Amino acid sequence: MxxxxxxxxxxxxxxxxxxxxxxxxxxxxxxxxxxxxxxxxxxxxxxxxxxxxxxxxxxxxxxxKKQKNLSVTLTQYVESVGGQGEVISAKPNAAYNKLILPGYAKYTDAQQTTEKKDIDYAEHSSPFAQRTINMLNRITLGVVMNKDVPWVLEPWHIRVSLRKVGFYCDDSCITLPSTPIKGPDLDIENKDFYVTITINNKEKTELKCRIHHWSTDPSNRLPYVFEHWKQESEPLNIPSDQV
Amino acid sequence: MLPAISSLRTVITRPNYGASVRLLHLSAVTDAARKGTREKARKKKVKVEVQKVGFIPHNLRDKKIVVSRVNKHVDDSWKQIPTDNCYVGRYYRWKVYSIAEAIESHRETHHPTMYDVPDANIYAHVELNMQAEKSTRFVDNFNRMAMIPYKFDHGEQRQILVFSKDNEHYPEARAAGGTLVGGVELIKDIQNGDLLLTDYQYVIAHTNILPDLVVLRGLMRKKFPNPKSGTLGTNLKEMIEKFSNGVSYSAVKDEHQKDFGLINACFGTLDMDKKHLEENLIALLKDIDSVRPKREGKFITRVLLKSPPSKEQFKIDPFLHIAEEVSNKASKKSAAKNEEQLEEQEAAVN
Structure with missing residues (x-):
């Protein structure tokens, strides 16, 4: 000095x-x-x-040096993070910039203990339900059905089609349109219809689907449409259940 | 060294000495020695010839391509476990199915109203950690045959040659699936060249014909029956059935990641009974686990069930059916126990 x-x-x-x-x-x-x-x-x-x-x-x-995770307590519901009062462990930069700076969270006290029942999800069933809804709204689900064997569309067909693109749900989550969809019918090929998905018996959202006919015999198959979800399509003429 | 030599020279070449001085050497011994060492040194030098390379256009020159390769042993244990009844798979750990659930899920996609292939083959995609006893050593690629309890049409043509001295074994061996069954006369045919060994993929022999079979060791090479590969023994029926109905599989190491091995083996068709499929798969897994290297840690790391034309793959937990990890101490102990038991048995027989 x-x-x-x-x-x-x-x-x-x-x-x-x-x-x-x-x-x-x-x-x-x-x-x-x-x-x-x-x-x-x-x-x-x-x-x-x-x-x-x-x-x-x-x-x-x-x-x-890699820093230890930071423990913060949320002061309000934050989508795909947690509910009010939930203690979150996150990387220090992310925790500070995304949660503490905007005022979504504060540093956790050493003695603080929060039970699951005290967490408030603000009219959501879980912090991740809204994220699932956003992603379901974004996709157009191709439902591959047989071209030769007669069928009536059932919830498990939608469940299997969703599983194929990486969404997991139960049959109970799926509500089909009230008018049954029957096939094989090349008139309904690649036409839009909507099914309702209910998450945790609370949030409801509509999922856009299209029927694609598929034959086991390769010579009998319809030509492959590249990125069908990017193309415009007519709606299927059945009344859809609005949410 | 040098000063010593030069002083020696001065001693040798100096002309006038008194009568009292006697010369040490009269010939040029030192020079001759040095000549020899020089030649040796010259011989030691290896001529490095620089090969001239013509002009290579810049676009054809080797560029060092830096490819960041992802570790093929996938670990998603850092991800969350889903709590919702409808969720996006990519944010969570892979769902672990039971074998029955996985088969049921494949049956859904192959249902007549969807893909309509209810009799599709079902494959086990088994990932292995190929590291051997040392971290720098790796298990070699291997081909094996797993015996399965419930046979199915594997679609392969398997030609099996069976040797036995006892005529009573022949009808049984033929019934079990032996293509050609015979005794000493077959050995003579092979020696004469009337019978070609290349027509047969597998050679199975009863122990009673082994002394006569030794002459074919050079011809058969790897095909020569031995008890380790299960081609030499007393129970002909079981051995033949293993090779005619068993699952043949091969473990292949990854080209770039030597500790990652992969087995893709068909163990049945979707229209088989679920329990039969399950038992076949367990038999396959146990057979793979039998070649586990003697080190700690996992050998089988992940098992996925696949069934084309569907691209879905369901993860199952193999460690419900086989041991996850075998510590060296435990294996040594069990080996010692087995030896003790064997000794006791021998003592009892004697």
């Missing part, structure tokens, strides 16, 4: 005095001598170190 005042021109204060003393700084580097200092003789003092004894290998740079 004394030294700084002498070196700096008049009117300037050293930066260490401007910045708060408790500012977090990560300046620790763990080093290891490349050439160890020689052993001392019994009864003798420390030997003088040579230039090579001041060469170091870097063992760890604490600035780039």
């Amino acid at each position: 004394f030294c700084n005042k002498f070196l700096l021109p008049r009117g300037l204060t050293p930066i260490s005095q401007i910045l708060p003393a408790n500012l977090q700084k990560r300046t620790t580097f763990i080093l290891k001598r490349k050439w160890q200092e020689p052993l001392r003789k019994k009864g003798y003092g420390r030997r003088d170190l040579r230039a090579k004894n001041f060469v170091y290998d870097l063992v760890e740079d604490t600035l780039v």
